[in-house]
Amino acid sequence: MTLREPVGSLMFPEADDRFWGYAVAPETALATKVKAAVADLEDPIYRDAMMNFDDRDLVQLAQTAGLDEVHVECHIDIGPGSVLRPIDLQGLLDTAPNPTAPTIRQGIDAALTTAEREQFLARLQQAVNDRDAVHRTAVAHVFATKFSEDIKRIDIPTLILHGTADRILPTDGQGRRLHAALPDAHYVEIDGGPHVMCVTHAKEVNRELIAFLAQTSPIHGVTA
Numbered sequence: 001m002t003l004r005e006p007v008g009s010l011m012f013p014e015a016d017d018r019f020w021g022y023a024v025a026p027e028t029a030l031a032t033k034v035k036a037a038v039a040d041l042e043d044p045i046y047r048d049a050m051m052n053f054d055d056r057d058l059v060q061l062a063q064t065a066g067l068d069e070v071h072v073e074c075h076i077d078i079g080p081g082s083v084l085r086p087i088d089l090q091g092l093l094d095t096a097p098n099p100t101a102p103t104i105r106q107g108i109d110a111a112l113t114t115a116e117r118e119q120f121l122a123r124l125q126q127a128v129n130d131r132d133a134v135h136r137t138a139v140a141h142v143f144a145t146k147f148s149e150d151i152k153r154i155d156i157p158t159l160i161l162h163g164t165a166d167r168i169l170p171t172d173g174q175g176r177r178l179h180a181a182l183p184d185a186h187y188v189e190i191d192g193g194p195h196v197m198c199v200t201h202a203k204e205v206n207r208e209l210i211a212f213l214a215q216t217s218p219i220h221g222v223t224a
Helices: 028-041 044-051 055-064 089-093 104-111 114-130 149-153 175-181 202-214
Strands: 002-006 069-080 134-145 159-163 186-190
Touching: 028 104, 028 114, 055 069, 055 134, 089 104, 089 114, 104 114, 149 175, 159 175, 159 202, 175 186, 186 202
Parallel strands: 159 186
Antiparallel strands: 002 134, 069 134
């Protein structure tokens, strides 16, 4: 199993003087009202599902599912720009942080008076124009495996490709182990290939795929 999951609980809440990364001081109080309104408008069940977990919960989930080996990496990045990456202010206002959440415009309309709205939008417009924003992202990468007896039941021609430079799923723990369970499979290690070798070593991967598809290799009486 391979999973890439944003971890909202490690990204929020953001600083009081930031609104989706944008600097909104001195309108911090208005930003706080909008944040609260957005939270109130969102279904709490869906919000909990999106926000109330971290990388440790993903480890426990994989173990509970019966997976034998679990590897989790959590990457936290902080840099310039808003995580929402709007084109302009109107694009930002019509953006929702996730499919179950209201748009930012809906939150502003629910929280602020007309005068407050004009005041807050003027400050937000200035921040967008100045690109005065800082984003914080947290993503968990989960890699989990379970080698069961079912693997040995595979009775069709099989190609196993693995990069020797894969630092996420090492060859000894994955490619070579899978080949040991499927000794009739055609196993190839791509020299220097990382985890995303289909991108970095596309020529070598395509070469092996074409060669494999062109051959006829009987496996347990089955021909390609």
